Amino acid sequence: MRIVTLILRTDPLNPSREILIQAARILLNKGIVAFPTETVYGLGAIIYYEDAVEKIFKAKMRPPDNPLIIHISTLDMLEEVALNIPEDAYSLINRFWPGPLTLILPRNPRVPKIVTGGLDTIAVRMPGHPTALELINVVGYPIAAPSANLSGRPSPVTAEHVIRDLMGRIDAVIDAGETFFGVESTVVNILEDPPTLLRPGAYPVEEIEKVLGRKIAIPDFARGLKYSEVALAPGMKYRHYSPEAKLILVESATDDYSVVVNKIIEAVRDIYSVSTSSDICIVSSVETSSYYRKLEKVKAVLIIGSRRNLYEVAKNLFKILRDVDNIGCKIVFVEGFPETGIGLAVMNRLRKASSSIIRV
Known part of the structure; x- marks a missing residue:
């Protein structure tokens, strides 16, 4: 069934409170909304509404074992979704959040496994985009959000890209112009020793290593040379970003x-x-x-x-x-x-x- 997709336009740095409340109501009513982050546009649902999260997978035609990144706006939300957070994680959080760094941490059992692709770990970050942060604040809950495109397609950096892929498949798009970085967040599994890069992104590995004071392991799948058998984070197991050409x-x-x-x-x-x-x-x-x-x-x-x-x-x-x-x-x-x-x-x-x- 085709959905009427609302297009909600706002200033990226000073987002309209009225627009954010409208988008939040959709999310609170178990809808799905595309919104800008500093990396790419994400397609969000409240993590505790499993029916809504399932809509993300259906709209994107995304494999169910490909986990979603949880987006938070406060450290209280971090402690709500993760357990046993290591000190190294806090070192990176203090330096890089809000910003394009995603950490793999132990899952709090209250986080539904549909969000994590069935895993006992979560991928979590605090976005560095005012519109994204304020939307999460208005909603009051963590938001699960992969990129707002059809699976396998290039990630969207404008609302127009989202509309081209997902018009009629999602409830709303918050159009706040072009994203800042244009590539997704860096994903690090901080639970391994040494910490392991799962996906390179907007924060260079070299900067993360400076904070940790040691090298990060960079497996072949993080270089794009092969695929991982298990997806601990997006971009590890399936082909991504491909044009039709x-x-x-x-x-x-x-x-x-x-x-x-x-x-x-x-x-x-x-x-x-x-x-x-x-x-x-x-x-x-x-x-x-x-x-x-x-x-x-x-x-x-x-x-x-x-x-x-x-x-x-x-x-x-x-x-x-x-x-x-x-x-x-x-x-x-x-x-x-x-x-x-x-x-x-x-x-x-x-x-x-x-x-x-x-x-x-």
């Missing part, structure tokens, strides 16, 4: 972008030698876009940002992955980026979005 990632182990550029040019010419297709697109950095001008049949060269500013690349990533479909690209070559800082999150998303990877 066939995305081919070209990366260099030495971060030498000249060999990446040459490989893309060679690959495009190889395709043109056996095909008259004009639906090939290239996603490049500012520094390399001019090299592709000699490829006259390329449908579009989309500039994702500068190699000197990987935060810019991260912010534009999901918009670019949606743009390639909007302009009708069928095959998309994408340059790889260094895995330092937020570049690790960029490469995780690109590898998971890719149909194939060429390493040079």
